[in-house]
Amino acid sequence: MASGQRRGRNKPRIPRAKYVFVTGGVVSSLGKGITSASLGLLLKQRGYRVTIMKADPYLNVDPGTMSPFQHGEVYVTDDGAETDLDLGHYERFIDESMSKLNNVTSGQIYERVIQKERDGDYLGGTVQVIPHVTNEIIDSICNLARSPEKPQFIITEVGGTVGDIESLPFLEAFRQFYLLAGPKNVLFIHVTLLPYIAAADEVKTKPTQHSVYRLREIGLQPNIIVARTEKPIGREQREKIALFCNVSPQDVMAARDAESIYEVPLNLEKERLAEIVLKKFGMKAKEPQLDDWKKRVDRIVNPTRAVNIGVVGKYVGLQDAYKSIGEAFIHAGAELDSKVRVKWVNAEDVEKNGAEEMLKEFDGILIPGGFGSRGSEGKIAAVQYAREHKVPFFGICLGLQMAVAEFARNVAGLKNANSTEFKPRTRYPVIALMPGQRMVAQKGGTMRLGSWSCHLKRGTKAFEAYGKELIYERHRHRYEFNNKYKKPLEKAGMLFSGVNPDEGLVEMVELKDHPWFVACQFHPELKSRLTNVHPLFYRFVEASLEAKEDKDTGTE
Numbered sequence: 001m002a003s004g005q006r007r008g009r010n011k012p013r014i015p016r017a018k019y020v021f022v023t024g025g026v027v028s029s030l031g032k033g034i035t036s037a038s039l040g041l042l043l044k045q046r047g048y049r050v051t052i053m054k055a056d057p058y059l060n061v062d063p064g065t066m067s068p069f070q071h072g073e074v075y076v077t078d079d080g081a082e083t084d085l086d087l088g089h090y091e092r093f094i095d096e097s098m099s100k101l102n103n104v105t106s107g108q109i110y111e112r113v114i115q116k117e118r119d120g121d122y123l124g125g126t127v128q129v130i131p132h133v134t135n136e137i138i139d140s141i142c143n144l145a146r147s148p149e150k151p152q153f154i155i156t157e158v159g160g161t162v163g164d165i166e167s168l169p170f171l172e173a174f175r176q177f178y179l180l181a182g183p184k185n186v187l188f189i190h191v192t193l194l195p196y197i198a199a200a201d202e203v204k205t206k207p208t209q210h211s212v213y214r215l216r217e218i219g220l221q222p223n224i225i226v227a228r229t230e231k232p233i234g235r236e237q238r239e240k241i242a243l244f245c246n247v248s249p250q251d252v253m254a255a256r257d258a259e260s261i262y263e264v265p266l267n268l269e270k271e272r273l274a275e276i277v278l279k280k281f282g283m284k285a286k287e288p289q290l291d292d293w294k295k296r297v298d299r300i301v302n303p304t305r306a307v308n309i310g311v312v313g314k315y316v317g318l319q320d321a322y323k324s325i326g327e328a329f330i331h332a333g334a335e336l337d338s339k340v341r342v343k344w345v346n347a348e349d350v351e352k353n354g355a356e357e358m359l360k361e362f363d364g365i366l367i368p369g370g371f372g373s374r375g376s377e378g379k380i381a382a383v384q385y386a387r388e389h390k391v392p393f394f395g396i397c398l399g400l401q402m403a404v405a406e407f408a409r410n411v412a413g414l415k416n417a418n419s420t421e422f423k424p425r426t427r428y429p430v431i432a433l434m435p436g437q438r439m440v441a442q443k444g445g446t447m448r449l450g451s452w453s454c455h456l457k458r459g460t461k462a463f464e465a466y467g468k469e470l471i472y473e474r475h476r477h478r479y480e481f482n483n484k485y486k487k488p489l490e491k492a493g494m495l496f497s498g499v500n501p502d503e504g505l506v507e508m509v510e511l512k513d514h515p516w517f518v519a520c521q522f523h524p525e526l527k528s529r530l531t532n533v534h535p536l537f538y539r540f541v542e543a544s545l546e547a548k549e550d551k552d553t554g555t556e
């Protein structure tokens with residue numbers, strides 16, 4: 001019977017694969033996501049097929065409705081799922097595309113259970129956390145294991161910290177999973193913190209012991225402890241943790257604070273994480289191929305040059321809001337052997353203090369995605385500054401929309417041109433909802449989400465960057481370029497370098513008489529990976545480096 005139709009208390013059937021569950025203890029933000037992604041990389045580089053799932057205990061169905069100020073960036077997959085930003089780390093590390101199957105939330109699980117209850121699927125039974133909610137969680141892991149890529153390893157990371165009320169159904173589901181799949185196929189990794197007490201000059205193991213006690217109360221015995229620590233730990237501490245946590249000393253891994261997150265897999269390789277995981281599964285541990293990764297990490301940590309980029313946005317208070325942009329810059333820097341110093345500039349400060357004052361220090365200016373009118377005039381002023389001063393400019397999503405509005409106003413003579421998102425009755429709605437969208441818009445859910453194709457014009461900077469005509473990029477927005485204005489803007493010198501071949505929607509614009517002025521309606525940052533840098537970020541940073549070198553040598 002298909003998993004979706006399984007009723008009542010029937011036991012779920014577990015697909016053949018190896019399952020690793022990653023839990024967190026003591027405090028949040030310990031880097032469970034990076035640990036999971038690192039293990040994924042270390043297994044993949046040994047030739048295994050790996051996928052990673054994030055189980056989020058919150059009740060939102062997905063993070064799409066959460067404020068970026070609270071939750072950070074919403075990460076969009078090819079299939080249009082709005083997911084947790086940890087999926088971005090997974091993709092950037094293991095260089096595989098995630099899908100909606102890779103993120104599950106309590107909200108989704110309960111939604112499915114309640115829907116089945118309404119459909120009468122439970123045949124009059126009492127619907128309970130155990131087994132109905134836990135079975136649904138188990139199913140979601142199995143569904144990922146059954147995906148066409150046929151992963152050999154499924155790493156599941158659960159959000160939050162052991163002891164949180166809302167993560168209990170997940171941990172209980174993992175306990176049952178262990179019983180169903182058997183000890184040969186399931187491993188538990190617990191990521192904890194060893195706080196350093198300066199007065200005693202010691203790292204303390206007690207919080208880790210307590211966290212493992214809590215896990216054991218729930219019925220889970222970790223096989224491996226990954227201990228985050230600011231100071232190195234010696235044999236004595238490893239033995240102590242091992243003794244109290246019921247593991248052997250070699251299964252205690254020290255995860256030292258690293259200069260770059262991309263160093264973490266290399267550090268965990270030294271701790272023999274993947275080798276121990278494979279041994280515990282009774283599998284052969286081959287040597288991993290990490291040369292390329294190492295080379296890039298070396299350039300991140302010891303770059304020979306530097307460039308200054310200003311990102312003019314709205315959510316600058318919380319860097320996680322633009323997580324993937326920050327990471328894409330690191331990837332470009334690793335490729336170009338340059339540090340990319342990113343400064344986040346509040347668009348409202350540009351309104352207050354003027355573009356010249358706020359932006360003159362930068363070699364390149366980027367305007368990222370965003371929603372709502374606050375700061376939009378500051379963004380338009382930033383575009384104007386970049387265009388007029390010939391500073392390399394990169395507009396992403398809202399950044400394209402602002403670039404179009406600026407050009408329409410100041411070059412094409414369409415006075416006060418704007419997006420209808422900010423001025424619904426604007427005289428020149430250069431950015432607007434599409435006719436078919438307007439009705440739906442009133443009902444709420446209307447975003448263009450996920451992967452769409454784009455056809456690039458030869459001879460443009462866009463084509464030069466990608467080196468091909470047909471590309472696929474991920475979207476998350478409502479408003480579009482209004483094709484009514486294509487002709488007048490083209491006449492004024494704007495180049496429409498990328499268009500969706502099916503709907504005729506404008507996906508990329510650029511300017512000719514400018515060193516590098518490119519904007520896209522999609523989010524390229526979501527597809528950049530350390531070993532596979534996004535071509536637009538690469539070209540933008542390269543152009544900014546050239547601009548800097550010209551400035552430094554005075555050859556304007």
Ligand code: GLN
Pocket residue numbers: 368369370371372396397398399421476477478479480
């Ligand atoms: N607010 C704009 C829109 O909905 C841009 C969205 C974005 O930048 N992601 O179209």
